[in-house]
Amino acid sequence: MDLGPHAFFIVAAYAATALVVAALILNAVLDHRAQVRALADLEARGVTRRSQDASADVRPQPSALHVPGSG
C-alpha cells in the first residue's frame, strides 16, 4: 500500500499508538501478577484476615478497601 509522501508520519503515528497500548497492557499484566504473587506469599506464611479474627486482641480491618497506606 502506497502511503504517499507522508508515509513516515502515518507509520510513526500507528507505531507510537501500538507502543503506548502495548505498554499499558504489559504494565497491567505485570502489576496484576506481582499482586497475586505477593498475596500468595503472605497467605503461604499463614497471614490471613480470618486468622486475625481467631487470634488475640487485634481486630481485622473492616474492609480491605480502607487500609492505611493503600492511598
Next chain:
Amino acid sequence: MWSLANPTRFMALSGRLLPWPGAAAAVVLAAGLYMAFRAPADYQQGETVRIMFLHVPAAWLALFFYLVMAVSAVGTLAWRHPLADVSQKAAAPIGAAFTLICLVTGALWGRPMWGAYWVWDARLTSMLVLFLMYCGILALWRTIEEPSRARRAVSILTLIGVVNLPVIKFSVDWWNTLHQPASVVRLGGPTIHPSMLYPLLLMALGFALLGLMLHLAGMRTEVLRRRVRTLAILEAERLDRQAA
C-alpha cells in the same frame, strides 16, 4: 451498583466479565484497522487522514476517562463508595495514555498538514493541560501516604480539573483556532463521508472496549494491592506482638 461495592462480589463478577471486552476489542480493532486502511484518501489531507482514525478516538477516550474519574471522585467524596476510589485510580493511567496518544498522533499529523508539530492553539493547549492534570493526579497519589487524605486531595483536584473538559470541547468554537471544529459530535450531524466515518466509529468502539478491559483489570489489581497491604500490616502487627 451498591451491591458491587463488596470487593469479593466485584472480583468474582469482573473475573467472569473481563475476557469479553478484551476479545471484542481485538476483533473490533482488527476490523477498524482494516477499514481504516481501505478508506479513500482525503481530498485535502491525502493519506494522512489515516492518522485521524487513531487521533480522534484517543481524544474522545481521553475526555471520557477523565469524566469517569470525576464521577468516581463524586462517589468518593459524597458517598465514600468503596470502589469509587479504586475506579478513579484505575482510570488515571488509561486516560493519561489515551491523552498521550492523542497529543503524539496530533503532532505527527500537524507536521505535514500545518508545517509544525506543535502550535499554542487553544485546543492543543487545553489537551496538554488535560495530560498534565492526569500526570499531577498520578503524582499526587504517590505523594500523600495517608490514604484518606490522598483520596480526598485527588478527588478535589480531579473535580477542579473538570473545568477543563468544556474548554477542550468548545475551544474550537470560542476561539479562532488552527484546529478544525467538530466534524462528528455536532448538532447538525457528522460532516464526514461514511467511507471515513464508519472506520472512525469502529476504531472508537475498539478503543472504548480496550479501555473498558484495562479499567476492569486495573480495578481488580487495585483491590488485590489493598488486600496485600492489609495482610502486610496485620503480619507486621503480629510480629510486633511476638517481639513485645
